[in-house]
Amino acid sequence: MNAQYKKGVLDLCVLSLLHQGDRYGYEVSEYLANRIDIADGTVYPLLRKLKGDGLVSTYLSEESGGPPRKYYALTQLGRDTYQTDRADYLAFAQAVAELLTDEPAEDPPTQQPFKEKSHE
Amino acid sequence: MNKQAYLNALQDALDRHHVPDAQDILAEYEQHFAFKLADGYTEEEVAARLARPQDIAAQYAPGHPREPRRGMGALRATLWVATGLFSLVWLTCYAFAIALFAAAAAAAVISFCLLTGLGLYGLIPGMPYAGAVPLALCLLCLAALLTVAALWFFAATTQNVRVNARWRRNALAESPLPPLPWYPPFAPEARRALRGLALLAAMGFCITFVIGYIVLALHAGALEFWHVWRWFETARGV
Known part of the structure; x- marks a missing residue:
């Protein structure tokens, strides 16, 4: 898949994951690496950038039998940004989907629709 | 490249880009190694799957978000x-x-x-x-x-x-x-x-x-x- 597509929505994906609940860096990294196939280790700079922009905050949490883990959580600004960006993206994606599926039928699709392979 | 070699290369690259809080960033990657090793990967496998240290350091570089400035070059010079x-x-x-x-x-x-x-x-x-x-x-x-x-x-x-x-x-x-x-x-x-x-x-x-x-x-x-x-x-x- 085109790397530019992923790059544009990676921020939104991270915000969405953190909107579901606080996670530590590795969780976010693994989730995105498995589902949208980005190179390992590229999520951490993104998390730091989001922190610098004030969209996420971090806190350390003791785990049973291990060093404290750094958790990432959305700030209020992060939640607001997520809601607006999400609405924008969904509207955009829907418009693109309509455009792509309303193509004239003279060139019928010969292939199965593209499906993301999922690692379970 | 094993874990230590990767982290050393990353530290060098971060220093070259004058990235603040390098220790904090290295700790994040150290943890990444720890999780992966616990999943049964070898250090070499984990390092190979990670992006190149210089690419990662470039993403942390403080000069990164200030790109629009270059576009204003002519106006600024005037x-x-x-x-x-x-x-x-x-x-x-x-x-x-x-x-x-x-x-x-x-x-x-x-x-x-x-x-x-x-x-x-x-x-x-x-x-x-x-x-x-x-x-x-x-x-x-x-x-x-x-x-x-x-x-x-x-x-x-x-x-x-x-x-x-x-x-x-x-x-x-x-x-x-x-x-x-x-x-x-x-x-x-x-x-x-x-x-x-x-x-x-x-x-x-x-x-x-x-x-x-x-x-x-x-x-x-x-x-x-x-x-x-x-x-x-x-x-x-x-």
């Missing part, structure tokens, strides 16, 4: 040259400050002449001493006001030269310094003293001016007393 030419205006500002000082000194000298009855080449018009005293005080107040104005203007000009220099430096520099305020950096006591002196002088100026006018008008028996004593006619040699 402004830079324009503000350089504008610097000549400071000379005019300093000249004005010196003129204010000179005016203050002149007012003080005339005030002294009026008080002592010194003729000064016949330039000081004749008037009763009872009227000359309030006028002398009035000019003294004016001298104080002008001095305060000159001091403030001088300090403000100097400060704005600095503001301009800072802006010009920041326009070219990689790491900008905070901009400076435009107003003169007087200490609070100095500012209070100057303001108090200016207010006092302004009040004194108004009061003594009115008193002086009333005294002179009563002495001459006319509102336009300068006609009675022919102040301006003698100056023209009539």
Whole structure:
């Protein structure tokens, strides 16, 4: 898949994951690496950038039998940004989907629709 | 590349990009290794799957989000040259400050002449001493006001030269310094003293001016007393 597509929505994906609940860096990294196939280790700079922009905050949490883990959580600004960006993206994606599926039928699709392979 | 080699390479790359909090970032990748190793991967496998250290460090580089600046290059260069030419205006500002000082000194000298009855080449018009005293005080107040104005203007000009220099430096520099305020950096006591002196002088100026006018008008028996004593006619040699 085109790397530019992923790059544009990676921020939104991270915000969405953190909107579901606080996670530590590795969780976010693994989730995105498995589902949208980005190179390992590229999520951490993104998390730091989001922190610098004030969209996420971090806190350390003791785990049973291990060093404290750094958790990432959305700030209020992060939640607001997520809601607006999400609405924008969904509207955009829907418009693109309509455009792509309303193509004239003279060139019928010969292939199965593209499906993301999922690692379970 | 094993874990230590990867982390060392990452640290070097982060240092090259002058990334702050490198230890914090390294801890994040160390943890990444720890999780992956716990899942049964070898150090070499984990390192191979991670992006290259220099690519990761580049993403952390502080210069990263400041890219729009480069697009403004032409505009900035024009402004830079324009503000350089504008610097000549400071000379005019300093000249004005010196003129204010000179005016203050002149007012003080005339005030002294009026008080002592010194003729000064016949330039000081004749008037009763009872009227000359309030006028002398009035000019003294004016001298104080002008001095305060000159001091403030001088300090403000100097400060704005600095503001301009800072802006010009920041326009070219990689790491900008905070901009400076435009107003003169007087200490609070100095500012209070100057303001108090200016207010006092302004009040004194108004009061003594009115008193002086009333005294002179009563002495001459006319509102336009300068006609009675022919102040301006003698100056023209009539």
